[in-house]
Amino acid sequence: MRKHSLATDIRIVQAIATNDIWDVVRNKNALMVVVMALLVVVFYRALPLLYADATNMSVRIYDAGDSSLVAMLENSSTVDAYIGYASLEAMKARVADDDTPELGLVIPEDFDLLLDAGTPPALTAYTQHWVSDRDVSKIRERMEGELAALLGIAVDVDVTGDRIDALPTSHGLGATVAMSLAYVTIVIGTTLPPNLMLEERKARTLDALLVSPATPAHIALGKAICGLFYVLVGAAVTFAASYAVVTHWELALMTTIAAGIFSVSLGLLLGALLESRQQMQLWTWVVLAPLLISVVFVLMEELMPPVLVSVFRWVPTNLVLNLARAAFAGTITAADWAWQLLALLAAGAATMIAVVWAIRRSDR
Amino acid sequence: MTGTQAISVQALTRDYGAVRALKGISFDVAQGEVFGFLGPNGAGKTTTIKILTGQLRPSGGTAQVLGYDVVKERQELQARIGVVFEHQNLYERLSGRDNLTFSARLYGVDHQRVDQVLDLLGLAQQAGKKVKVYSNGMKQRLLIARALLHEPDVLFLDEPTRGLDPNVARDIRTFVAELADKGVTVFLTTHYMEEADRLSDRVAILHQGNIVALDTPAALKAKHGESLEDVFIALTGNSLRGQFEE
């Protein structure tokens, strides 16, 4: 690269990247990588929706006094009522952990008294921050209908107040979307560039590139930009399907880019080291399996040995997972993301150094 | 640059593991010359081209093309040479024109030049079709068009007529002869004796990694027999043809 002007470098890299971006659309193997990754994202997004409408409405109740309404709701056949929360906060945290829209209902201490007096107060209710206004009014109407049927008198449900923000450790929809993001960035980033490189090797077009003004570094950078482009497409689809969960867009964007840099570097490394499709299929899975399985470990941390969880937290895919969860949470501080973002960028930089080494080694 | 030499090779060797594919060859090619590199399969023709075009490091010896060292100055070198590869390495999913447009971007060549070379090689009509549906002859012409995009001073052709219909092969030979008339230096490998005889100003006969003869076709025939085939048999004790049918 050194002997060209910067304008020449940019022209060459851009030519290679553009050629590859178009080629992915025409190339069955590469297109499959992207489409399969996106199908998984859509599947995980659609799954909660599928069982949401098929089941009863879920209501989590925080009863400040000792209302008889609690028993009525528990016995109702059209509502799934959950009770026994020690505090309002405990009830809200539990609502935040769910990936379908839920109602957190607060029954005030004097509810029964006022009910007996024929003037029941409006009930305050909460729902997750990502539930759409349309769904909120749907749930509210359903709840009001249920209360009218049970109590024989109209009771207002007030969901206009604060929504329940997720915590960086919540399991709800945010965690599902974060998992999708980790999956889509790592799978597209690590499999697309080696596929493109292998294709050039097989067709021997790589030889033609190598006698042109393009250097191995130009070629790697071109493939990396193409890989990053499709990582961003995958992330865009993930966010488009669940934009309401995102509370901190700047962190979501930084996470996506850092995830892309890491995974594309890993893909380039595979592409530089592996020479046949069989080799590539084997090694892609050897590399991807631990990265993906450790995500499950961290998501099910309550069931796992704490030592393992604290180690697995620093696996790059889990950094993506937890950074995204922070980007989907309410109030966060730098402590929730700064070290993890730094670690993810460091993992990307270390992988890139390995790529430079691998390219130098394979250079003739 | 050493005088008017386009290519200059000194004691070049190349090992593939324990196999020595080139055993210390030396030769010069003058500017504007058509240099035939004749030898059977496995003689080391492609290895030589790969070294001279900066794709492969020599194990020993040195070589300059257009005065550039093929190891240390390959970027400068590669900007001024064209290569037609042994294999038809084109982007099959792209059209002929898109293949050339891509190369034009790499070389920083004007887009009008794409249409020029398409015309030159008689591909203008078919330029919009995917290379996948091209015949071998069309692919070969497209490879030559690609190698000429940036108007190189030296053109390397690795067995450009192998496996082609006689008619197509003849067209390509005619084209190469025309290029030479325009002053382009041509380094051509082949295992067809008639091709080497007809096109080359001088011929090197390569046998198992050694150059066993180097002269004009006329001088070689005057010394060893009626055809280059006789020359080859006289020098190696082998039939050139026999070696291809293995």
Ligand SMILES: Nc1ncnc2c1ncn2[C@@H]1O[C@H](COP(=O)(O)OP(=O)(O)O)[C@@H](O)[C@H]1O
């Ligand atoms: N990549 C390689 N690895 C090992 N041996 C090779 C390689 N390429 C060529 N050879 C060997 O080097 C010799 C010369 O090959 P090559 O230059 O391709 O000959 P030609 O082009 O004249 O047919 C042959 O014996 C061939 O088997």
Ligand SMILES: [Mg+2]
């Ligand atoms: Mg060969």
